[in-house]
Amino acid sequence: MSERLLARVRRICLALPDTSERLSHNEPTFFAGKKVFVMFANNHHGDGRVAVWLPGTLEDQESLIAEDPQKFFRPPYVGPRGWLGVILKNVSVSELSLLIEAAYERVRAPRPKPKRRTR
Numbered sequence: 419m420s421e422r423l424l425a426r427v428r429r430i431c432l433a434l435p436d437t438s439e440r441l442s443h444n445e446p447t448f449f450a451g452k453k454v455f456v457m458f459a460n461n462h463h464g465d466g467r468v469a470v471w472l473p474g475t476l477e478d479q480e481s482l483i484a485e486d487p488q489k490f491f492r493p494p495y496v497g498p499r500g501w502l503g504v505i506l507k508n509v510s511v512s513e514l515s516l517l518i519e520a521a522y523e524r525v526r527a528p529r530p531k532p533k534r535r536t537r
Contacts, residue, residue, distance in 0.1 A: 420460045420468045423506040427470055430511075430518045431456050437522070453525040456518055459493070459503070467491070469503050470514075472521035476500045 424446060431437055431448040438449050448456040457471040471493045479502045482490040493503040504517055 423468050424458055424460075426511060426514065427456065427458055427506070427518070430515050431522075434519070434522050450522050450525050455521045455525045457496075462494070467503070467505050468507065469493075469505050470518070471496060472502050472504060472517055473524055474500050474502045474521065478502065 427448075428439065428446070432439065434450065436451055437455075439446055440449065441447065442454070442457065445460065445462075446458040447454055448458075455473060459465075459467065459469045459471055461467065462469075469491075473496075476499075479490075479492060479497070479500050482502060483492060489505055489508045491503040491505070492498075493501055497503070502517075504514065506514070509517070
C-alpha cells in the first residue's frame with residue numbers, strides 16, 4: 419500500500435513547477451527549489467501511519483486535528499513549528515492535492531522583509 423500511496427504523492431508533487439524529489443532522513447522528500455514542502459513518512463518509528471508531513475501554521479494544524487483526528491496529526495520534530503501530518507489512506511486525492519498545493523505555495527511565497535528601524 420505504501421508504494422501506491424507514494425506514487426500518488428509523487429504525481430501531485432512533481433507536477434508542480436520547480437520541484438524535485440530527494441531522500442532525506444531515509445524517506446522521499448519533495449522540494450520546491452531548495453525548500454521542503456512534503457515529507458513522506460512510511461511507518462515513522464513504528465507509528466503505523468503512511469503519511470505526509472506538510473508545513474503550515476500552528477493555528478491551521480490545531481483546527482484540522484480538532485476537526486478530524488482520523489486524517490490529521492501533529493508529527494514529531496516539526497509539529498511544534500506548525501507542520502501537519504496527513505494520513506494518506508484517509509484523504510481523497512483531491513483533498514491531498516489541495517493540501518500539497520497549499521504547502522507548496524507556503525514555501526514558495528517570499529518572506530516579508532523585516533521592518534527597518536528608524537532613529
